[in-house]
Amino acid sequence: xxxxxxxxxxxxxxxxxATRLHHLRRRYPDARLVVMIPKGETVSEQExxxxxxxxxxxxxxxxxxxxxxxxxxxxxxxxARLDLFVVMYPSPRLxxxxxxxxxxxxxxxxxxxxxxxxxxxxxxxxxxxGWRIVQGQLRFWRCWLTTRLRRVPMPGxxxxxxxxGLRMPRR
Amino acid sequence: xxxxxxxxxxxxPPTGGAQVDLYHTIQGLQNQGHQVHLFALxxxxxWRLSAFDPATLPFxxxxxxxxxxxxxxxxxxxxxxSEVDAWAPSLVFVGLGRHFKPHVLHALxxxxxxxxxxxxxxxxxxxxxxxxxxxxxxxxxxxxxxxxRECAVQHWKADLQATEVPPYTGEAPRAGTLHPAYHRLFVExxxxxxxxxxxxxxxxxxxxxxxxxxxIVPGGVTVADYEHIPLSERPPRERAVILMTGRADRPWxxxxxxIAAAEGLAQFRSGFxxxxxxxxxxVQKPWYRACGWRGHADMMSLYQEADIVVVPSTWQEPYGxxxxxxxxxxxxxxxxxxxxxxxxxRHGETGFLVEPGSSTALALALDRLLDDPALRCRMGAxxxxxxxxxxDWQRIIDAHYPPLLERVMA
Numbered sequence: 001x002x003x004x005x006x007x008x009x010x011x012x013x014x015x016x017x018a019t020r021l022h023h024l025r026r027r028y029p030d031a032r033l034v035v036m037i038p039k040g041e042t043v044s045e046q047e048x049x050x051x052x053x054x055x056x057x058x059x060x061x062x063x064x065x066x067x068x069x070x071x072x073x074x075x076x077x078x079x080a081r082l083d084l085f086v087v088m089y090p091s092p093r094l095x096x097x098x099x100x101x102x103x104x105x106x107x108x109x110x111x112x113x114x115x116x117x118x119x120x121x122x123x124x125x126x127x128x129x130g131w132r133i134v135q136g137q138l139r140f141w142r143c144w145l146t147t148r149l150r151r152v153p154m155p156g157x158x159x160x161x162x163x164x165g166l167r168m169p170r171r
Numbered sequence: 172x173x174x175x176x177x178x179x180x181x182x183x184p185p186t187g188g189a190q191v192d193l194y195h196t197i198q199g200l201q202n203q204g205h206q207v208h209l210f211a212l213x214x215x216x217x218w219r220l221s222a223f224d225p226a227t228l229p230f231x232x233x234x235x236x237x238x239x240x241x242x243x244x245x246x247x248x249x250x251x252x253s254e255v256d257a258w259a260p261s262l263v264f265v266g267l268g269r270h271f272k273p274h275v276l277h278a279l280x281x282x283x284x285x286x287x288x289x290x291x292x293x294x295x296x297x298x299x300x301x302x303x304x305x306x307x308x309x310x311x312x313x314x315x316x317x318x319x320r321e322c323a324v325q326h327w328k329a330d331l332q333a334t335e336v337p338p339y340t341g342e343a344p345r346a347g348t349l350h351p352a353y354h355r356l357f358v359e360x361x362x363x364x365x366x367x368x369x370x371x372x373x374x375x376x377x378x379x380x381x382x383x384x385x386x387i388v389p390g391g392v393t394v395a396d397y398e399h400i401p402l403s404e405r406p407p408r409e410r411a412v413i414l415m416t417g418r419a420d421r422p423w424x425x426x427x428x429x430i431a432a433a434e435g436l437a438q439f440r441s442g443f444x445x446x447x448x449x450x451x452x453x454v455q456k457p458w459y460r461a462c463g464w465r466g467h468a469d470m471m472s473l474y475q476e477a478d479i480v481v482v483p484s485t486w487q488e489p490y491g492x493x494x495x496x497x498x499x500x501x502x503x504x505x506x507x508x509x510x511x512x513x514x515x516x517r518h519g520e521t522g523f524l525v526e527p528g529s530s531t532a533l534a535l536a537l538d539r540l541l542d543d544p545a546l547r548c549r550m551g552a553x554x555x556x557x558x559x560x561x562x563d564w565q566r567i568i569d570a571h572y573p574p575l576l577e578r579v580m581a
Contacts, residue, residue, distance in 0.1 A: 018450060018463065044450035046463040091335040132334035140331040143324050143349050152316040152354045159318045160309035168304040 199568025425483030
């Protein structure tokens with residue numbers, strides 16, 4: 001088994017992880033498949049059937065705003081010595097994670113459900129991610145200002161939840 | 172009659188109950204002798220959302236490929252209107268439309284219109300759930316639009332800021348949902364519809380006064396598809412299976428209530444297992460099994476394995492198709508007394524209705540059924556009878572649609 005390709009399938013939020021494992025196993029029947037799940041989660045029966053090894057991520061979520069978490073993830077991935085790193089979507093954040101993985105190459109599922117190669121160079125990945133973060137902030141603030149400054153003319157409108165004193169239940 | 176169906180989220184094989192509902196409605200009306208045609212958007216750049224092959228459908232359909240990122244009200248409505256006009260229907264039925272639905276209804280308002288709301292799309296622009304702070308939301312977009320717009324933006328904050336905007340959230344700014352004029356458009360579109368179809372009394376009550384006619388049409392199942400092995404004829408199991416199906420990972424589906432009830436039961440009795448259709452295993456208990464997300468065909472065999480089916484929803488479940496499926500499979504149902512479930516489960520006859528969110532009430536009902544296999548058999552058999560008599564698709568279409576079509580055409 002030592003010569004087998006080591007493939008890591010990185011589980012992130014979203015549907016169809018088990019289906020993706022199924023496709024991966026068909027595409028690389030002899031590879032050693034490492035299933036990487038977020039901290040605190042477990043693998044289902046379906047997922048376990050495809051996994052040769054289960055690896056827990058050091059944290060539940062990752063963001064460029066928390067480089068410590070990304071560093072922990074990069075260290076875990078590099079220790080796993082991967083040949084191929086596979087993520088669920090071609091999103092900029094997952095592209096960055098792929099860049100940090102240290103794997104020789106990376107692949108992902110496109111939105112058309114095709115497996116495509118994912119560029120793993122770190123600097124372009126970070127630039128794309130940074131630009132998308134700026135776009136996201138602009139998008140949110142534009143929506144926020146629209147709702148605050150441009151009201152629907154609705155005299156006498158009250159929040160019925162607040163009027164009844166209802167709040168988010170405390171845990 | 173020539174009936175055009177317009178849907179912005181149709182997929183086959185289905186990825187949700189709304190698509191199953193539309194499919195059977197079209198097929199049922201075709202069986203009644205109407206000429207039908209489906210016009211549905213397909214998104215080549217987003218494979219999970221809506222895709223179908225017209226050749227696999229039993230009715231004529233035109234897929235309208237549309238790049239998700241290029242969706243605009245003007246472009247979309249112009250396209251749909253020209254396709255529908257070319258077919259020249261006598262009536263148009265608009266199914267799933269999410270944020271773009273008022274635009275589509277306006278564009279097709281020169282025809283008699285029927286619109287179908289599958290969840291609470293007409294009341295809750297945020298996520299169609301009408302569920303806030305773990306309770307039924309008292310606000311709705313028709314009556315408190317500004318409150319709902321602010322609520323939506325706060326709820327979507329992370330999605331709007333994300334590097335990849337999820338499609339449903341991304342649709343809202345494109346459809347202009349947050350613009351003040353959208354509310355007027357929404358109200359006017361409802362007024363132009365001849366009828367609106369909803370799933371339960373809550374949805375109907377809040378829509379009254381905005382649409383000329385609001386009616387409830389239940390969903391159904393193809394009863395013949397459900398292999399019926401009565402519980403009395405099935406080899407006895409060492410441990411009775413309590414099954415929860417559907418998207419159990421959603422907090423409002425009440426999986427945690429079921430787990431709490433089962434933990435209580437496990438303290439004084441054994442001989443049962445809880446099976447839940449989810450991928451991850453939230454509790455490591457000997458009686459708990461996460462059996463993974465199942466397709467429609469797999470579900471039928473799973474129902475046969477079950478002794479009791481549980482629907483512990485804590486929100487106003489719009490319909491509760493799972494309960495009908497369980498009845499069709501001949502299994503007793505323990506469900507929360509919420510939304511459409513109250514009309515499906517007959518308390519003491521086909522199962523039990525319990526107080527939503529109460530693990531004690533759920534545990535008591537389960538305990539009673541676990542104690543009494545004969546009661547399980549009786550309730551399962553009665554459930555099957557009712558499913559055959561009332562919830563078969565063709566029976567639903569035959570019972571509800573002829574008077575509705577007549578009314579709208581008049």
